[in-house]
Amino acid sequence: xxxxxxxxxxDATRVTAGDSCWQGQTSPDYWAFVGPFxxxxxxxxxxxxxxxxQRSGDPLSLTINFCAPVAEGGFDLDIxxxxxxxxxxxxxxxxTQGGGEVATFATAVFAERRPSWSxxxxxxxxxxxxxQALPYAKIAAPWVKQYDxxxxxxxxxxxxxLATPASAFSKVWIADRVPRKIDALSLMSMSDAFxxxxxxxxxxxxxxxxxxxxxxxxxxxxxxxxxxxxxxxAVADAKIFHKSYGDQSGxxxxxxxxxxxxxxxxxxxKA
Amino acid sequence: xxxxxxxxxxDATRVTAGDSCWQGQTSPDYWAFVGPFxxxxxxxxxxxxxxxxQRSGDPLSLTINFCAPVAEGGFDLDIxxxxxxxxxxxxxxxxTQGGGEVATFATAVFAERRPSWSxxxxxxxxxxxxxQALPYAKIAAPWVKQYDxxxxxxxxxxxxxLATPASAFSKVWIADRVPRKIDALSLMSMSDAFxxxxxxxxxxxxxxxxxxxxxxxxxxxxxxxxxxxxxxxAVADAKIFHKSYGDQSGxxxxxxxxxxxxxxxxxxxKA
Numbered sequence: 001x002x003x004x005x006x007x008x009x010x011d012a013t014r015v016t017a018g019d020s021c022w023q024g025q026t027s028p029d030y031w032a033f034v035g036p037f038x039x040x041x042x043x044x045x046x047x048x049x050x051x052x053x054q055r056s057g058d059p060l061s062l063t064i065n066f067c068a069p070v071a072e073g074g075f076d077l078d079i080x081x082x083x084x085x086x087x088x089x090x091x092x093x094x095x096t097q098g099g100g101e102v103a104t105f106a107t108a109v110f111a112e113r114r115p116s117w118s119x120x121x122x123x124x125x126x127x128x129x130x131x132q133a134l135p136y137a138k139i140a141a142p143w144v145k146q147y148d149x150x151x152x153x154x155x156x157x158x159x160x161x162l163a164t165p166a167s168a169f170s171k172v173w174i175a176d177r178v179p180r181k182i183d184a185l186s187l188m189s190m191s192d193a194f195x196x197x198x199x200x201x202x203x204x205x206x207x208x209x210x211x212x213x214x215x216x217x218x219x220x221x222x223x224x225x226x227x228x229x230x231x232x233x234a235v236a237d238a239k240i241f242h243k244s245y246g247d248q249s250g251x252x253x254x255x256x257x258x259x260x261x262x263x264x265x266x267x268x269x270k271a
Numbered sequence: 272x273x274x275x276x277x278x279x280x281x282d283a284t285r286v287t288a289g290d291s292c293w294q295g296q297t298s299p300d301y302w303a304f305v306g307p308f309x310x311x312x313x314x315x316x317x318x319x320x321x322x323x324x325q326r327s328g329d330p331l332s333l334t335i336n337f338c339a340p341v342a343e344g345g346f347d348l349d350i351x352x353x354x355x356x357x358x359x360x361x362x363x364x365x366x367t368q369g370g371g372e373v374a375t376f377a378t379a380v381f382a383e384r385r386p387s388w389s390x391x392x393x394x395x396x397x398x399x400x401x402x403q404a405l406p407y408a409k410i411a412a413p414w415v416k417q418y419d420x421x422x423x424x425x426x427x428x429x430x431x432x433l434a435t436p437a438s439a440f441s442k443v444w445i446a447d448r449v450p451r452k453i454d455a456l457s458l459m460s461m462s463d464a465f466x467x468x469x470x471x472x473x474x475x476x477x478x479x480x481x482x483x484x485x486x487x488x489x490x491x492x493x494x495x496x497x498x499x500x501x502x503x504x505a506v507a508d509a510k511i512f513h514k515s516y517g518d519q520s521g522x523x524x525x526x527x528x529x530x531x532x533x534x535x536x537x538x539x540x541k542a
Contacts, residue, residue, distance in 0.1 A: 065378055067356075102353050102354045119511070119513075121438075121472065212332045212334070212378075214334060214485045218513055218518070237392075240391045242390075247489070262518055264487070266487045271388040
């Protein structure tokens, strides 16, 4: 039995160190419809890298490919330091269950980020304050309960399919329901916490699954500590839905207006 | 000696089949400053997958991590089908040279794309026609010579560093200098053919290198055949430059207004 840690999220993403093979287990608290919430799976793989004794620097990018459904229970993480340079590290992580085929596959880059010219070209999205926005009340899956979603724009209206597609754009505050300071792990998980863009565009739930997700981290541990926040303002949009796949791009901002992470994904849908 | 094929690009991305290990070699025609142009490296890895006897479906996504400089000469591609499902395949490809450490590392998803509801939410960028735009005359590296760049907006003005950052946005027609029909390989390569966003923002060349690049394909082979074009209208922008790394996101459009691919990357810079 694992001890309960302070926050469910840390519990859900807990890993046990091995040599190159680490262990973890899925969490009922972050369950989605047919498997664990992908964001927590990605955060678990990232946690194994962050806690790895050979790790140096902070997460710069992570790409996770969801290859097959993850079943409830334990899993193994096969970790490999593919290449280390003076200030960057390239990693890969494979998740398997019971010695079977690869269920998820991630590659990540870590970097020791040196001071440089700094310029934030993107504009902080205009938004009503977190406190003035209403919590999203429709809880569809256990993992959704773990977050406090407060839509500022583009709250999903799900029901009758729309005759003409609606905008896929959303602007939403995302916080852990039980407040937890934003770190790289929460950014990783929150990058997959947007609802499927196809739901927004069609106004209905359809079979949906993320295939590949990439997140770039624009703040290192020191920057995140300075922001000292437990929520992000998140925007997401889609450009295209075609032949059973659609894209998503998103931004995660600190309340103080710093761009913390950007994310893209391609997802399967049936409609 | 390899026979010369019809197009330099096909020559540059040629691979020789092995079992799990394929071979290729860098091309002087697509050389950048300190190594091969990353787009051609990515296209070469994609070509090995497309030509692989076990491949089914069309490229859906590819992420390539540039781990170390690639030297002039031959290289090996270690190819692995990580997981195959009914309609998708997950692949990984590792490039090494002379039995050394991994130089580049790619993961890719292929999919048999089934008909579905289709909706292109993004707007085709307004643009002057290819024929009315002027070819970019400043040729900095051999690979640039292989493309016909025609800037519509945001042509890089490189020289004295700017006092205040300029926009990092560009809109540019990209075609092979010797016309070649747009396929998944050219989309892969062209996704890395934007100049570094930091050059645009700062108005000067600085040390720069792509660390990780992800491209999503929104058109399959049949769609691309229907477009029947040898050029794309490409837009790119950046959101942030911070602590030695900056991002880029881009779109590649057919002249008829179809979104063919979207791409993101994170890159190192020194400034």
